[in-house]
Amino acid sequence: MSVKKILFVDDEQFVLDGLSRLLREYRERWQFRLALNGKEALEIVNNDTIDMIISDVRMPEMNGLELLERLQTDEKTKNIPVVVLTGDQERSLKRQALDLGAVDLLNKPINKEDLVSRIDNVLKLKEYQDIIIEKKRALEEQLVISQKMELVGVMAAGAVHDLSNLIAIIIGYSNLFIEASSLNQEEALSMERIRRAGEKASDVVGHIMRFSRLDDTRTMVNIGDLVDEILSILEVTVPKPIKIQWKKPHEAIYLSGSAIKYQQVVMNLCINATQSMEPLGKGKLKVSIQKLPREGEGRPSVRIEVEDTGTGMDNETMKKIFYPLFTTKEPGKGTGLGLFVVKHIIDQYSGNIEVVSEVGKGSIFRVYFPLDEGV
Numbered sequence: 150m151s152v153k154k155i156l157f158v159d160d161e162q163f164v165l166d167g168l169s170r171l172l173r174e175y176r177e178r179w180q181f182r183l184a185l186n187g188k189e190a191l192e193i194v195n196n197d198t199i200d201m202i203i204s205d206v207r208m209p210e211m212n213g214l215e216l217l218e219r220l221q222t223d224e225k226t227k228n229i230p231v232v233v234l235t236g237d238q239e240r241s242l243k244r245q246a247l248d249l250g251a252v253d254l255l256n257k258p259i260n261k262e263d264l265v266s267r268i269d270n271v272l273k274l275k276e277y278q279d280i281i282i283e284k285k286r287a288l289e290e291q292l293v294i295s296q297k298m299e300l301v302g303v304m305a306a307g308a309v310h311d312l313s314n315l316i317a318i319i320i321g322y323s324n325l326f327i328e329a330s331s332l333n334q335e336e337a338l339s340m341e342r343i344r345r346a347g348e349k350a351s352d353v354v355g356h357i358m359r360f361s362r363l364d365d366t367r368t369m370v371n372i373g374d375l376v377d378e379i380l381s382i383l384e385v386t387v388p389k390p391i392k393i394q395w396k397k398p399h400e401a402i403y404l405s406g407s408a409i410k411y412q413q414v415v416m417n418l419c420i421n422a423t424q425s426m427e428p429l430g431k432g433k434l435k436v437s438i439q440k441l442p443r444e445g446e447g448r449p450s451v452r453i454e455v456e457d458t459g460t461g462m463d464n465e466t467m468k469k470i471f472y473p474l475f476t477t478k479e480p481g482k483g484t485g486l487g488l489f490v491v492k493h494i495i496d497q498y499s500g501n502i503e504v505v506s507e508v509g510k511g512s513i514f515r516v517y518f519p520l521d522e523g524v
């Protein structure tokens with residue numbers, strides 16, 4: 150087992166010394182670093198790999214709450230678990246610390262058993278969290294790859310479609326000449342070659358068309374389970390002050406199609422929503438699914454709603470969000486393919502999308518997919 154590094158932050162040197170002394174017998178498993186305030190703590194965190202932090206609240210220079218805030222806003226440090234030390238009676242401080250992303254609280258004066266078991270638990274949780282973060286990274290990587298594939302697929306499909314029209318013209322005209330029999334033998338032979346080449350090209354195009362449909366295996370996808378899985382991964386990876394609200398419907402709802410494609414739709418909408426709240430450092434992502442009864446001539450459908458309290462969009466942005474490569478994110482952060490692919494998949498499944506947004510308030514994306522009769 151690797152040695153874990155724990156950072157203690159307290160403005161009283163004797164508390165720090167006391168803590169280190171208290172845990173002397175654990176030195177083989179845990180290595181301790183000490184800081185006298187938030188500022189010193191940040192410096193250490195930025196220059197070393199720290200596995201967890203135990204911090205006091207009241208400190209000069211930078212207090213524990215500010216430290217929590219700063220840790221949360223930095224991608225590199227936001228996943229370091231922080232346990233906050235408070236007095237028994239300090240209820241509002243405790244609340245604030247938890248709201249700012251503290252994973253746990255410890256009452257002062259500290260008792261050794263509590264401290265040891267708290268450290269043990271937090272480090273175990275951190276290990277699970279790291280596994281999930283790695284899983285999310287892999288999933289996002291897969292998402293980018295499948296998004297690019299989708300784009301290539303869309304472009305190829307367009308090109309193939311145009312090609313097959315052109316090839317039909319070549320075959321059609323060469324047939325006309327051959328049938329008109331106004332050509333001499335040599336010309337007729339050349340025309341026959343043109344026709345055969347056209348037919349061969351038509352075969353090749355047919356192969357490409359069949360091949361590009363290969364990965365589109367349709368199954369019955371349990372959409373509640375799918376959202377559940379995506380959110381359980383997001384939950385651990387978004388900054389703590391961003392809350393996720395989601396209630397899986399009791400009844401299983403099945404949509405016909407490819408699980409990967411539904412995953413792309415939900416994942417893109419949820420990631421966009423959390424990204425829109427990240428600059429604000431807090432907010433709420435609300436996801437819901439609802440079965441809607443048949444309306445008039447239409448089929449019954451399923452509505453997936455993704456709502457955020459992020460930056461929102463102005464009208465100019467709203468007009469362009471489904472364009473390929475349109476992004477307002479800084480280079481390296483967004484490719485501008487997310488919603489383009491979302492729209493493409495929704496069209497492919499005869500669905501619909503609605504967007505409501507207000508600058509400074511947030512956005513709601515509503516996606517409708519038709520439900521197969523009798524499901």
Ligand SMILES: Nc1ncnc2c1ncn2[C@@H]1O[C@H](COP(=O)(O)OP(=O)(O)OP(=O)(O)O)[C@@H](O)[C@H]1O
Binds near residue numbers: 476478
């Ligand atoms: N929930 C949202 N809140 C605010 N703006 C949004 C939201 N969703 C999308 N947008 C806007 O629409 C743009 C296009 O979104 P899209 O998902 O297509 O690309 P992206 O998120 O910029 O990059 P990518 O998804 O490829 O990483 C975003 O850059 C952003 O300006």
Ligand SMILES: [Mg+2]
Binds near residue numbers: 420487488
């Ligand atoms: Mg996106």
